[in-house]
Amino acid sequence: MAEGNPNSKTRQHILDVAKILLSETNKDALSVAVLCERAHIAPSTFYYYFTSFADCLAEADRQRYEDLVGAFEERIAAIERALDRGDPQLFYATVREQMTAAWSAGRADARYSLIRTFINIFDNKSQAARFRSQLDAQFDRWLAAAELAHRRGWTVDGATGEMVVLMFWAASVGQFILPVATRRTMAPTAVATFFMEILTGAVGPESSGEPESEPEVQRATPSAVATARAGEES
């Protein structure tokens, strides 16, 4: 039961490698040997820090879960700060930035890392219940933010704004289904532009006039998307 210093850098390095392996493949395919090879450590080093492989994987899973929840939390908190300041330019810039970051997280990895993390969480009953309620609470904050922005005249009709928010999040998680060949057209900034246009009504009849500092969104025609895409491809 000899567990080395839990704050050790080596220990966290082992956990980081375990997190990468968990994002790439099924647990069944993993072993202490595979982990040690990838982490460039000896099995004796592994057993200095962990009592069992199962313990190590469980802790790595927990960390991936916390990383995911933390990232979601930071995103909505940034939007709320922008709303607090009552500054539409900052609000648009922040929403765009968070959308781009969220989309990047969903596509970052060709091996379905994000989706695998979700499945692992949902397979653990106590984690699943806690995660579900944290996720739902964050969606409530997103929807409240969309509603508040609408009341200030910064975004389209509240019902449409709600739909855009939910669709963006669902798509950012489900994007792994999209064809490899069209990945370029799904560049994070192009996707953010597309959703920003719907959210701000730039493609709608009641344009709320997003400020000049956001030129891509300001264009009142769908061709802004084409322009943004062309920019991505260069």
Add this chain to the structure above:
Amino acid sequence: MAEGNPNSKTRQHILDVAKILLSETNKDALSVAVLCERAHIAPSTFYYYFTSFADCLAEADRQRYEDLVGAFEERIAAIERALDRGDPQLFYATVREQMTAAWSAGRADARYSLIRTFINIFDNKSQAARFRSQLDAQFDRWLAAAELAHRRGWTVDGATGEMVVLMFWAASVGQFILPVATRRTMAPTAVATFFMEILTGAVGPESSGEPESEPEVQRATPSAVATARAGEES
């Protein structure tokens, strides 16, 4: 090795129950005992039809995969038939119908069935490669259909049409992340209306005037979504 008649109804019943169990939970949690109890059969019946539990699960997985590919195939084929007839009303009605069906398939199940099927497929290398290429080929057909409809003046700018198609599919798969509490606002018909409005430009400045037979889409304001949602809730 005594395998009963492969066309037997009992054999398919066992496979159907196995497919349900696979959609609900991890393989690790399944056993012949669990399967027999759920299927209301004796273990001896199971072993009359299958040589092993692993064989049964592998066949059930294969069937789920074929069901999924077949459903995708039928959807794009229906859209292509509507385009072939050169009838915009039929085209709009078919796209809406297929969107509603696709969204229903993604949400049908609270236990992440669809997403679990994807992960199982992607974990099997040979299945994953075949599935990926089938999926990519079907997306090519969707994008070609969107482009053709655009050239006929039935839908918005081709680039936006492409983005709407891809976003709809990504969201339909990723919708499992959405909060339980807002599921009602995400009713399949409301979601289809939302995407149809973007696709036909009903929320845009260049409305292509979807025919009268599609009243929900025809409204030129985002509040059509609110109306559709209110309808869902009754």
